[in-house]
Amino acid sequence: MATVSLTVNGQRVSAEVEGRTLLVQLLREHLRLTGTHVGCDTSQCGCCTVHLDGKGVKSCTVLAASCEGATVTTIEGLAPEGKLHPMQEAFREHHALQCGFCTPGMIMSAVDMVRRKGNDLDEHTVREQLEGNLCRCTGYHNIVKAIQAGAAAMKRKA
Amino acid sequence: MSHAARSTRIGEPVRRREDHRLITGAGRFSDDVTLPGQAYAVMLRSPHAHARIRAIDSRNALALPGVIAVLTGADLRSDGLKPIPYNPFTLHPADIRMSNSDGSPPFVAPCYSMAVDRARYVGEIVAVVIAQTTPIAKDAAEAVDVDYEVLPAVTRTVAAAQPDAPRLWDDASSNVCLDADVGAKDATAAAFARAAHVVKIETWIQRVTGVPMEPRAAVGEYDAATQRYTLHAGSGGAVRLKTDLAKILGVPAKNVRVLMDDVGGNFGTRGMIYPEFALVPWAARRAGRPVKWTCERHESFLSDFQGRDLAVTAELALDAQGTFLALRGSNIGNSGGHPGSFTPLQKGVEIMSSLYRMPAAHFRARSVVSNTAPTRPYRSSGRPEVMYVMERLIDLAASEFGFDRVELRRRNLLKQGELPYTNPFGMIYDSGDYHDAMEKALKLGDWAGFPARRTEARRRGRRRGIGIANYVDTATGAPRERAEITVHPDGRVDLVIGTISNGQGHETSFAQLVNEWLGVPIDNVRLITGDTDIVKVGGGTHSGRSMRMGSVVIWNSAREIIAKGTRIAARLLESDPSTLRFENGRFRVEGADRSASLFEVAAAAAQLGDLPEDLRGPLAAFSDETFNIASFPYGCHVCEVEIDPELGTLEIARYSAVDDVGRAVNPMIIHGQVHGGIAQGVGQALMEQCYYDPGTGQLLTASFMDYSMPRADNFPFFSTEITEVPCTTHPLGMRPAGEGGTTPALGVFINAVVDALADYGVRHVEMPATPERIWRAIRDARAAPPAGRAR
Numbered sequence: 001m002a003t004v005s006l007t008v009n010g011q012r013v014s015a016e017v018e019g020r021t022l023l024v025q026l027l028r029e030h031l032r033l034t035g036t037h038v039g040c041d042t043s044q045c046g047c048c049t050v051h052l053d054g055k056g057v058k059s060c061t062v063l064a065a066s067c068e069g070a071t072v073t074t075i076e077g078l079a080p081e082g083k084l085h086p087m088q089e090a091f092r093e094h095h096a097l098q099c100g101f102c103t104p105g106m107i108m109s110a111v112d113m114v115r116r117k118g119n120d121l122d123e124h125t126v127r128e129q130l131e132g133n134l135c136r137c138t139g140y141h142n143i144v145k146a147i148q149a150g151a152a153a154m155k156r157k158a
Numbered sequence: 159m160s161h162a163a164r165s166t167r168i169g170e171p172v173r174r175r176e177d178h179r180l181i182t183g184a185g186r187f188s189d190d191v192t193l194p195g196q197a198y199a200v201m202l203r204s205p206h207a208h209a210r211i212r213a214i215d216s217r218n219a220l221a222l223p224g225v226i227a228v229l230t231g232a233d234l235r236s237d238g239l240k241p242i243p244y245n246p247f248t249l250h251p252a253d254i255r256m257s258n259s260d261g262s263p264p265f266v267a268p269c270y271s272m273a274v275d276r277a278r279y280v281g282e283i284v285a286v287v288i289a290q291t292t293p294i295a296k297d298a299a300e301a302v303d304v305d306y307e308v309l310p311a312v313t314r315t316v317a318a319a320q321p322d323a324p325r326l327w328d329d330a331s332s333n334v335c336l337d338a339d340v341g342a343k344d345a346t347a348a349a350f351a352r353a354a355h356v357v358k359i360e361t362w363i364q365r366v367t368g369v370p371m372e373p374r375a376a377v378g379e380y381d382a383a384t385q386r387y388t389l390h391a392g393s394g395g396a397v398r399l400k401t402d403l404a405k406i407l408g409v410p411a412k413n414v415r416v417l418m419d420d421v422g423g424n425f426g427t428r429g430m431i432y433p434e435f436a437l438v439p440w441a442a443r444r445a446g447r448p449v450k451w452t453c454e455r456h457e458s459f460l461s462d463f464q465g466r467d468l469a470v471t472a473e474l475a476l477d478a479q480g481t482f483l484a485l486r487g488s489n490i491g492n493s494g495g496h497p498g499s500f501t502p503l504q505k506g507v508e509i510m511s512s513l514y515r516m517p518a519a520h521f522r523a524r525s526v527v528s529n530t531a532p533t534r535p536y537r538s539s540g541r542p543e544v545m546y547v548m549e550r551l552i553d554l555a556a557s558e559f560g561f562d563r564v565e566l567r568r569r570n571l572l573k574q575g576e577l578p579y580t581n582p583f584g585m586i587y588d589s590g591d592y593h594d595a596m597e598k599a600l601k602l603g604d605w606a607g608f609p610a611r612r613t614e615a616r617r618r619g620r621r622r623g624i625g626i627a628n629y630v631d632t633a634t635g636a637p638r639e640r641a642e643i644t645v646h647p648d649g650r651v652d653l654v655i656g657t658i659s660n661g662q663g664h665e666t667s668f669a670q671l672v673n674e675w676l677g678v679p680i681d682n683v684r685l686i687t688g689d690t691d692i693v694k695v696g697g698g699t700h701s702g703r704s705m706r707m708g709s710v711v712i713w714n715s716a717r718e719i720i721a722k723g724t725r726i727a728a729r730l731l732e733s734d735p736s737t738l739r740f741e742n743g744r745f746r747v748e749g750a751d752r753s754a755s756l757f758e759v760a761a762a763a764a765q766l767g768d769l770p771e772d773l774r775g776p777l778a779a780f781s782d783e784t785f786n787i788a789s790f791p792y793g794c795h796v797c798e799v800e801i802d803p804e805l806g807t808l809e810i811a812r813y814s815a816v817d818d819v820g821r822a823v824n825p826m827i828i829h830g831q832v833h834g835g836i837a838q839g840v841g842q843a844l845m846e847q848c849y850y851d852p853g854t855g856q857l858l859t860a861s862f863m864d865y866s867m868p869r870a871d872n873f874p875f876f877s878t879e880i881t882e883v884p885c886t887t888h889p890l891g892m893r894p895a896g897e898g899g900t901t902p903a904l905g906v907f908i909n910a911v912v913d914a915l916a917d918y919g920v921r922h923v924e925m926p927a928t929p930e931r932i933w934r935a936i937r938d939a940r941a942a943p944p945a946g947r948a949r
Contacts (some may be wrong), residue, residue, distance in 0.1 A: 039372065041861070097177060098180075101185075103180050127873075
């Protein structure tokens with residue numbers, strides 16, 4: 001067991017973890033931040049996407065012990081308490097979720113997409129960049145629309 | 159995107175109330191449940207497709223620190239757990255009856271929650287390991303020594319039906335569990351005898367799986383003092399899960415409580431009880447503490463109920479002008495390792511002739527067991543398969559006998575004036591305007607402009623094809639549903655109903671109904687569905703039944719509330735009940751300036767001591783209805799694909815859908831249902847398959863690395879249009895909307911692919927139409943002698 005200290009959603013936290021503990025397990029099981037989901041065991045589905053030091057990562061592929069001193073943002077910390085991030089707002093407005101299980105990962109991935117590709121996202125770019133996120137409910141139609149709209153809204157708010 | 163909602167009444171694209179928690183990470187899915195002191199279960203699953211279990215030695219596992227117990231099939235039997243009460247046939251009286259044509263009963267074997275003496279598919283549970291943590295339980299599972307005697311296995315549908323196939327059940331005479339005849343054999347044979355044209359297809363609608371994004375999970379509790387079991391697990395319905403669980407555990411239903419909050423997708427996959435849902439509460443009783451189990455994705459692929467898998471041979475007879483005369487053939491459905499559900503077979507064959515005028519039809523319908531995961535209804539159970547067959551037959555007939563494929567459909571498609579129409583299997587299509595849907599789809603998909611797009615694509619070296627498919631979609635399902643509405647004086651309304659949302663947005667659309675009928679703001683409506691201590695009756699979400707049945711029981715309850723409220727308001731307003739009108743949430747005295755709100759009336763009901771007995775207490779009403787009539791959603795889809803003939807790769811260029819829902823409660827949600835439905839249907843036709851190695855019965859597609867899941871870049875934006883021709887058998891005119899996206903998608907997609915390859919002489923492409931398969935089809939057609947190319 002090792003102690004790992006990191007900042008999660010602006011809070012300093014420490015936890016005792018095994019060498020094999022994954023970041024997603026640290027978040028869900030130790031910190032009870034259950035908005036980050038586990039949808040697969042091969043790093044394909046993207047349900048566990050969080051921001052690690054500002055970049056989108058699949059938290060099922062990161063060892064918790066390697067996160068010493070890191071800064072992590074999860075879906076719970078994307079917007080200040082009581083407010084919605086423009087991307088969250090876009091997902092709601094564009095009906096980009098049905099069961100909602102893939103949604104936190106989709107939103108975290110979408111915000112990261114804007115960081116990498118900018119605010120003016122065409123359909124082709126969004127679809128290609130969503131390679132690492134699976135959804136079974138929406139046929140991706142409204143997710144793509146929401147990400148385009150959310151990206152544009154982030155520019156307006158910036 | 160849908161325009162902004164002008165109100166929160168019926169017909170408005172109201173943004174969903176459930177979304178806030180789901181976009182902020184505050185949803186509560188099954189794996190989010192954690193109970194104090196819980197232990198963790200891991201399922202040890204058979205690595206063999208077919209094996210006798212000679213012995214299980216758990217000593218090494220039990221010796222590991224942190225291991226609490228290892229439970230086997232022998233423990234299950236000695237504890238008296240009962241078989242899973244699967245109902246192989248549909249529960250709805252409108253579906254056709256099927257029985258063995260020789261008069262013998264169908265073969266149905268008891269299915270226990272764990273293999274008792276024999277494992278019949280890779281992934282069947284042979285032991286439950288309980289430990290302090292999941293990693294310890296996993297290590298322990300590897301230390302359990304199971305002595306297997308490996309037996310020959312059979313996985314493929316047609317092979318399993320052969321008399322000499324490896325047999326799964328010693329007490330059955332073959333793997334064929336059901337062998338039924340449906341339709342009129344002699345009339346069909348007579349029609350074929352005088353046909354000018356006969357077209358034939360042999361095809362396999364391959365095995366796929368539902369893949370809800372939330373893997374299954376369950377937490378079980380047992381309270382020794384009250385002898386009560388509690389199960390926290392997402393499912394398609396709480397009440398049926400409770401009653402089935404009580405039967406397995408051998409306790410009265412009141413000794414079981416089922417709880418669920420958010421459910422991460424279903425598509426039929428979560429429609430029936432799973433073995434783990436019984437094993438976990440049982441394990442909790444054995445361990446004396448709560449037990450949690452979370453399915454990993456590879457386990458989902460191995461052990462989730464799978465779908466489709468129908469082998470079909472079908473022939474269509476036409477006269478010289480192209481009028482359909484008759485349809486005949488054979489359908490073989492694959493039940494997997496346990497004969498648990500004939501529903502997809504049943505629900506498919508009964509509408510084999512789709513929306514077309516078909517004077518006669520006859521089918522042999524068989525269900526087989528095989529060494530594969532059990533199959534169950536998967537989104538639009540049974541219907542996408544048969545719509546695909548019918549629509550392929552029409553396109554084949556058109557190309558082989560020189561008909562225009564659209565004209566051939568126009569000629570044979572039922573006209574509005576012919577409805578109600580009894581199809582050759584006895585199903586009665588109530589109402590609709592099928593021609594209007596088809597013409598709208600042709601327009602939406604710009605069928606007329608296609609030749610120019612084809613020519614343009616050809617200049618770029620691409621082969622472009624277009625396809626069309628009509629569909630009908632029988633909605634039946636568990637026929638009973640119940641709603642209860644309670645109006646609280648503080649301004650809240652509780653709606654208790656026995657169906658549950660797995661992502662379909664009931665918290666919004668059901669609240670829109672309450673808003674429409676009782677004038678209550680939607681945010682004041684609390685929907686209660688996932689607690690069987692409150693919800694006592696209801697069938698869950700499947701077969702397009704939630705809004706279809708839910709709307710009626712909510713409507714009945716609302717009208718009862720208004721009737722009761724009117725009598726109370728009459729007391730309160732000192733008027734005769736006949737002078738009161740209820741509108742916008744208030745009871746008004748006609749011609750006077752006196753009124754009382756619904757909530758003031760609810761307060762009065764609680765306070766006025768001298769009300770008649772039936773009006774005293776909370777202002778509440780319920781409706782408990784059984785719906786014995788099927789509903790028939792319908793529509794037409796048009797799909798356009800572009801193929802790179804050198805690589806066999808494919809792009810969906812356009813997809814247009816017209817779906818009739820009778821009356822749309824929330825069009826935004828319905829469009830979303832169609833989008834997702836299309837993706838699941840096209841996903842099957844384009845790329846998905848549960849691939850079992852025929853020799854060993856190993857599932858080679860047991861992860862997202864191997865099972866081809868549709869991703870965002872597989873699709874274009876869809877053009878979807880909703881039409882609303884009121885359904886004559888529904889009191890509010892509604893038709894279901896959840897499955898229509900999927901139903902025609904297989905057929906329309908393959909029709910488009912074959913059209914794109916028609917110039918090469920390609921006659922048919924089996925599903926999934928992978929690049930390799932398309933590339934081979936082109937190569938084989940090019941290599942074929944010109945005479946062979948004619949077909």
